[in-house]
Structure formats: C-alpha cells, structure tokens
Amino acid sequence: MRTALQILSPLPLTHRDDGRVILDLWKRYLPELLPDRYGNSEPVDQSFDPHNVEPVLDAWKWPLLTSNSTWSMESNIWMRKRSQCIHSTWILSFDSEAANQSDLLKFLKAASTTLEADLACLTLLTPTELDLGLASRAVLALDKRRTKFSFFISSKDLQNRVPDLFWVTVFGEPYVEMFGRERLLSAPAYETQLLTSGIVMLQLSEVLTDVENDPSKVNATRSRIKTHLGQDAFFQSNLPPQYKYRAPRFTFPDESLSAAN
Numbered sequence: 323m324r325t326a327l328q329i330l331s332p333l334p335l336t337h338r339d340d341g342r343v344i345l346d347l348w349k350r351y352l353p354e355l356l357p358d359r360y361g362n363s364e365p366v367d368q369s370f371d372p373h374n375v376e377p378v379l380d381a382w383k384w385p386l387l388t389s390n391s392t393w394s395m396e397s398n399i400w401m402r403k404r405s406q407c408i409h410s411t412w413i414l415s416f417d418s419e420a421a422n423q424s425d426l427l428k429f430l431k432a433a434s435t436t437l438e439a440d441l442a443c444l445t446l447l448t449p450t451e452l453d454l455g456l457a458s459r460a461v462l463a464l465d466k467r468r469t470k471f472s473f474f475i476s477s478k479d480l481q482n483r484v485p486d487l488f489w490v491t492v493f494g495e496p497y498v499e500m501f502g503r504e505r506l507l508s509a510p511a512y513e514t515q516l517l518t519s520g521i522v523m524l525q526l527s528e529v530l531t532d533v534e535n536d537p538s539k540v541n542a543t544r545s546r547i548k549t550h551l552g553q554d555a556f557f558q559s560n561l562p563p564q565y566k567y568r569a570p571r572f573t574f575p576d577e578s579l580s581a582a583n
Contacts (some may be wrong), residue, residue, distance in 0.1 A: 511526060
C-alpha cells in the first residue's frame, strides 16, 4: 500500500531560499523520507547529502525530482513559472510503512501553513481511492494493465472543481472565503481544525488505515461533508464534462516564500 501527499501553493517557490525552507520542513518533520537521489530530469542520479544541501539548492529549478530507494519514495516539486497562473506543487508518494500518522499530520500542517497552501491532502492509495481518483483525474494509470498509478491533482483541474475529499484535506484561504470558515469548522468530519485564520483542515476518521480497513465509514463521512459544504464544488461522475462547478478565484503572487513571510 502506498501513501500520497500533495500540497498546492499559490507562491512561485522558485527562489533558492524557498528551496531551503522546503528542505528544512522535510528534514524536521519527515527525516526518514529525505531523498537519496535528486535531479531535474530522469534518470534521477545525483546523490543527496542531508548535511550539505547546497548542491540541491544549486539545482533548484523546475522541476526538482527526488527519490528514496529504501521506501520507494518519489517526490517532485514543480515550481510555478511566473508567466503561468497555476499552483506550485509538492507531491510525495511512498510505502505506507515509511512514516507514522502523527509525523505525517505534523508535516502536512506545517507545510500547508508555511507554503500558504490553497489545497493540500493526505490519503492511502487503496483500490477504492484509486477508482475514485481515476474518475476525478486525481489518479493516472501509468500502464495499460493498471498496475501502476500516479497521484497528482492538477492546478488547472483544481481551478474548476475540488476532485474529492481525502482522508485529510486542507482548505486554504480561497476555499475558506468560498465555503465560509464556520461552515468548514462545523463540517461533520472526525476532526476539523483551524490551522491559521485562512486555512482549515478536515480529517475524515481517527486513523489513516480506516481508508483501507473501513472504507464504508470513510465514504459515508466524505458524503456528509460534501452535502454540508455543497455538492456543486466537488467532482461528480454523473455530470457532463462541461458542467460549471462552484470554484473560488485563485490569486498567484509573484513574491517568494521568504518575501511573503
């Protein structure tokens, strides 16, 4: 079983200092998932030294591809090109035994607030979640037999609708404005949490493994929350592709993370 985690930020994240902040987050909260290789294209063959990240910062450009062979970890950082109105994105995928739930939640909260995420999520790629993701385009089959998959929420898709609610979904300021802070905090989730004044986290169940072991409970909670927030903001497989979902207006500032903070 694999775990997937993605953060979509409106910031460009193109500066060397942005890279340093991101690597510091990684080292602090998920040190066991630090890469052993990095590069800007395949094959990813440059050795990563956690005690000397300057060579990685020298290579801090679109995209930064990394891997960790111990946990079959793949993590890619796609900085925003300044001419494009799309999110920067940081995505990690790894064996589910690689990190415990507490560390993953601490990392997601810290990364979401530091990177001013518009949306972030954490999920297990179970058969049920893969099927839902294939329908909403959050999951891509990498081979014809559908034995290998990639989890990736496209910024362009996000600007049309929310693909789904995941085990944890973090809604940033555009969604807090659209749904309403109190509406999000009163959602019938296992837990709702205000991370900052403009960021709210929803958690569907007590433990991440419920996604695999009790999918009916997770799905029931997911459905109740969508009804509470409004189904028209979330992908629905029975609607035509041209359906106009409710979506916020995103803004994409030019300043770096260090300037923004």
